Structures are given as structure tokens and as C-alpha cells.
Amino acid sequence: MEIQLWREILDPYGLAVNELVVKFNHIIEQYKHVGAYSPIEQVTGRVKTISSILEKSQKKNIDLKNFEDKIEDIAGIRIICQFVEDIYKVVDIIKKRSDMRIKSEKDYIDNMKKSGYRSYHITVYYNVETLQGTRELQVEIQIRTLAMNFWATIEHSLQYKYKQNMPEHIRERLSSAAEAILILDREMSVVRDEIMDAQNSFTIKANI
Amino acid sequence: MEIQLWREILDPYGLAVNELVVKFNHIIEQYKHVGAYSPIEQVTGRVKTISSILEKSQKKNIDLKNFEDKIEDIAGIRIICQFVEDIYKVVDIIKKRSDMRIKSEKDYIDNMKKSGYRSYHITVYYNVETLQGTRELQVEIQIRTLAMNFWATIEHSLQYKYKQNMPEHIRERLSSAAEAILILDREMSVVRDEIMDAQNSFTIKANI
């Protein structure tokens, strides 16, 4: 498949990502406008690169004819929260929306992966308008705390470097880091109410 | 009504504008991705300021209780085209979309206003998701050529300055300018096909 065709195929996914980044960022705005604490801290999005799609297809034995069905994260949204509790609040907000339909969800927070990975994943169906009509696409939404995101970013680069062969001493470091982050997130949760209050007054004042 | 309440009321209109700017900009992208001439040159959007809403309400005797119904351009999108023909192409594109519903349209191109104003206006109903649920809002879409936009921008400032009392010599200048623009748009239309071709090859090359 040549680059021009790839561009045309991935084009609506880029639209979906752009629309959803605007929409989730607006949730932050809406909380700010009423002077309330926002469970969402930051939103980013990306379309999977062609080389990543090819690699995943090969690794998972996916026929390129139906990679759009099989690869759920061609369009990816990442939502960063301050506290673990906020993650579940965001999940609720997503479930109540009428502009996306849940396909599946995985809670890697309560069920941490062996590697130490923690995150909440939701795959949704989302409609975009193209010049050829309406298209229903899959979008993967990952919801994490800042601390989880820090760990995941680093683990991702190391995974990428070592593939299946990560040296034991690195795996151990990652594991200790994951633990430190669990503790951090717990310490923070204990005082979440105080912090929410604090940030509320902070936001209100910043608006003046 | 105090500023805080205004912010909350206007908040979903800001969302609508942001979403629609992303969506119409993406149409430009989609044409570029297939190496074709885009009928849309530029897209901008704005939410009416509080002072403009108050002024319009007073002038048109609108009760602030239902200004959201009566004022159709609280959310405004402006689409700029290169050629007059493109305007009608954009109108078609809008009518085929399933994410907005036409309320009314006015063709001030075929029916130029006495002042010299030319533009195509479409009012649509558009849904946004808020934390309180789905909201159906009105959005006014104005479609013009670059040249018409140039004239309209200047006329708008003069209208604003002089209200009902624009001096005759200025009115005359505006009128001659409107004529020069009509001629300009016509000259351009005659060679639109050549230009479309030319810009096609240009875009394709720029992508390499």
C-alpha cells in the first residue's frame, strides 16, 4: 500500500482525534467556568504511525485487509488525571455521553498488569463526517494519573528497545518505580478532599 | 445577569464553535490529502461578545429570557472561499452532513443587500455534549469569497462607527469598492478552471 493511500485511510482517524481532544479539553473548561475542580488534568491524542500499524499487524498476525477492525487504537486519546479517584469519575462522564458508544473496557488499575502497567482503557465507536459520508470509527481512550503516565512512558521506550528481552536488572528497577508510584498515588488520595477544596478556591481566584 | 452566569450560558456555544472549526478545517485537509482543489480556503469562528448580545437584544427588542432562541448568531462560523462558485459547493457539502440540521438559509450573493453586502448565510441546529447532557444549539455559518470578506470587514467597522448616520461620501466609496469587488470576483470566475487545475498540481507537489 503506498503512502498516498495510507494518508487517505488514516485521514478520518485524524479528524476523530482532533474532535475528541477539543471535546475533552472543553470538559476542563466547563469545570473551570463554574469554579469547580476538574477530574481531567490534561488531554492528548495521536493517530498511530504507519510503521506502528505495520509492526502490530505483523506481530498479531492481522491481515492488512481488515486492520481497521482489528487494531482498536489507530485513533488514541490519553486523559491524565491528578488522582486515582478522578479516573473513575472520567469513566462515568464518558459513559453518559451520547456522541460515543462503548465497545469494551479494561480496568488495569484494579488489575495491574504483571509489568506494573496501570491505566483504564475504553474502546468506543465514534462517528465522523467525511466527504464520502458518515464513518463509524474505533477510538481507544486511556485514562491514567500523572504518575502512572510517567511510568508508562518510560516503560514503553524500554519495551521498544528490548522487545521480548528486557534485562532482569532493568525489569527490577521498573518494578520498584511502579511501587513508588503506587505509594505516591495512595498518599495523594488520602488528602484528595483537601486538595480538591484547595484547587477550587485556587481556580476561582485565578479567574478574577 | 452577572458575568459568571453569562460565562456558563455561553460556554456550550464556545464548544460548538471549536468543534465546527476543527470539522471545516478538516475538509480542507481531506481535499489536500487526495491532491484536489479545496473549495474552502479558510475557516474562522467566534462567540458573540456579551456586549454585542446586549446591544442586539435592545435594538431588536428581544427579551433576555429567550435570547438564545432569538439571536441566531451567538455561535458564528465564517468560511472563506477563493471563487464565487466554491460558495455553492460548500453549501452542498453542508447540506449533506448528518451532524447538523438546516434551520434557514439566505443567499445574499444572488440577492445583494442594498449596502453592497454579499454573503451566503445558513443557520443550523448543532448538538454538543455538556456535563448536563446533550444541548441543541443554533449556529450561523457565513460563506463568502476572500474579496467579499474584505469588503464586509471594512463595512462592519464603519457601520459600527456611524450607526444609522453614515456620511454620504463614505457610503459612495463603499459602493464603488463593492463594485470593484464584483468585477474582481467575475474576472476570477472566468479562469477558475485553469486555476483549479493549477492549484491541484501545486498542492500535489507541495505534498512531496
Added chain:
Amino acid sequence: MEIQLWREILDPYGLAVNELVVKFNHIIEQYKHVGAYSPIEQVTGRVKTISSILEKSQKKNIDLKNFEDKIEDIAGIRIICQFVEDIYKVVDIIKKRSDMRIKSEKDYIDNMKKSGYRSYHITVYYNVETLQGTRELQVEIQIRTLAMNFWATIEHSLQYKYKQNMPEHIRERLSSAAEAILILDREMSVVRDEIMDAQNSFTIKANI
């Protein structure tokens, strides 16, 4: 030369363009903040594409060893004004700045090109900081009215399509369009003072 090397060479030009777009956009802001009419309406910038550099080098017989010296518009800034008078005001502002040094200027407004092209060009030397130290780069700044820009954009695509062989009937249309634009710019200039006043009051009010 391979793509990776091109990227490294063009990288500081991208920085220069980004810095200058921020700087010229801020001039608009500064006028707005004091409630005054801004001679600058819009600013854009671009780095010349690799294919355009290759083409220009070939056409003008430039050795790729010193193309950075010979091609003055690798980094290009375009400043759009509402009125012809504003162009000269912007030229003055540029000459007074201490963060750029004028290399040369060409006034294609008073001396319209045979094709009908009108614009004011200034080439400046501008310093950027890179990881390898300070670099002095050339940047071409083009200053035009909205109307001149409209014409130039279309002429550029047609030039690109036909190279040296533009058909006579198209050349004529471009010529009539250039004339319509001259008239337009003149009509506008006559009432510039009224418009400046009008836009002043408009800006002030919009800030409230």
C-alpha cells in the same frame, strides 16, 4: 543530500520563522491593548520546501554548496495589511527594531512588476540560538494588502502551472484583476482615516 541532512540544515530557519511570527503577531496585540488601530492585520510564515529549493537552485544556477547565501527566502514571513498606507508604516516599524538588520529592500508597490505583482519585500539578517551556537540567517519579509495577497496567491498557482508559457487570455484576466485590485485599494485609502477611527472604537468596545 539526504532528507536527514536537509532537516538539520532547515531546522534553524524553522525556528526563525516561529520566532518572527510570534513577534509580529505581538505587534497586533500591542496595538489592541492600547485600543489603537493595528497596521498589521495578519502574519504567516513558512520555510521553503526542499523541492522548491532544488527547483530555484536549478533555475538560477545556484551551487547547492552555498544555497543558504544565495536563496534569500528560505525563511519567509508574510505580513498582511488592510491599507496601502499601512505597508509603509510596517516598513518603518521593522527598520526601528534592534533584533534584525536590513540587507536589502524592494518596493514593488510603487514599482509594480510587469505581471501586475505588487508587494514590499525586505530581506533581513536575524540571529537564532542553536545547540551549536548563534546563527545569523536571512529572512525575507513580504508586506502586502489583503487585496494584493489575493491576487498574488492566484498568480502564483498559475505561474506554477504554466511556467514560462501562460496563455494570453489568462494573462489578460490576471491583468484586469490586478487593475480591479488597484482601484479597490485606492477607494479604500481615501476613507482610511474614517475606517481607522471606526476600527479603533470597535476594538476598544470589543475589549470590554
Added chain:
Amino acid sequence: MEIQLWREILDPYGLAVNELVVKFNHIIEQYKHVGAYSPIEQVTGRVKTISSILEKSQKKNIDLKNFEDKIEDIAGIRIICQFVEDIYKVVDIIKKRSDMRIKSEKDYIDNMKKSGYRSYHITVYYNVETLQGTRELQVEIQIRTLAMNFWATIEHSLQYKYKQNMPEHIRERLSSAAEAILILDREMSVVRDEIMDAQNSFTIKANI
């Protein structure tokens, strides 16, 4: 002092922040373009709000006549790094630049504040061009790891809420969190070389 005057005074600080965000972001780009690990992960900037300036002036007994001299962080840049080692690399990069001049620096990394706050602060003099000529302004640059930033953000809101009277149990939580973050940063540093390598290959691949 009224709002209009404040706007004019703070206007050049906004310019400084915008320019510096462009410049530091470009450092990330430059590393990416050569396929190397960037010591900078993220850059943000802000101008102090009027209410914060008033509050600080009052608290520190600063005469509003010379607040621009006395308050060093009217313009603030925050640079986020992945690893503690990166912070010192960024400090070196800043010291080598010829477009800013160091006024003072404070190393709260080696000398953690009692509260647990860690960060590297540099105050620089930086020139901006205004319509009234060149202005030399102070800018405070804060350099931190992601983990330090996480802690500092939360501590800042709590400080803001409780002023001098933060309850003991909250102070303790903050302290444990600060410790978890110290451990986290140390674990990460141990494997920094592996991670740098890994992210290098990752970046190169992502560029293809």
C-alpha cells in the same frame, strides 16, 4: 492602577513568555531532528496574574512603583525533564545562550526546601522589542522532573488554601509523597542510560 494600565505593563512580559516557549520547544525539535534524546520533555509559560502580583507585593512589602524590579517571576517559564541529570544539562544549555543573561540561580535540588520542594531556578535578563523600543525584562525559569512538578503543583494548591496554617496531617502526607518522589527519581536515574538509548531508537523510528 486600572486594568488598562496593567495590560500595557504586562504586555511585554507576555511577549517574552511566548518567545521563550517557542525557543525552548525548538530545542526539543532540534534533538528530535538528529534522532537524539532530548533533556527537555515539556515547556510551559505564564505571566503572573494581576491578583498574584498584588498579593505578593503586599506580603513582601513591595512598593508598586518598582514591582517590576522586585518581583522576578512576572514572566515564568517551566521546563520539565524526565531525569534529574537532565536538569543540569538544561542549565548548561541556558548558560551557553547569548540571548539571555543570568541574574541569579538557586539549586533547590541539591538543597531541598524544608517543605520538600525541589526545583532549579534561574532568573535571567531577556530583551524584547516593543513599539517603544527595546526592553530588558526579568524572567524566572524553573527546571524540574515530571515527578517534582507533580508534587509542586499539589503543594502549591495546598499552600494557597491554608496559607501559613497547613494542618499537621496534611504536611505529613506531603512529606511522604516527597519521599516517594525522591525514590522514584533515584530509581529512574539508575537506568537513565538504558532509557536514553531506548528513547533514541524510539525517536528515530517515529520519524520514519
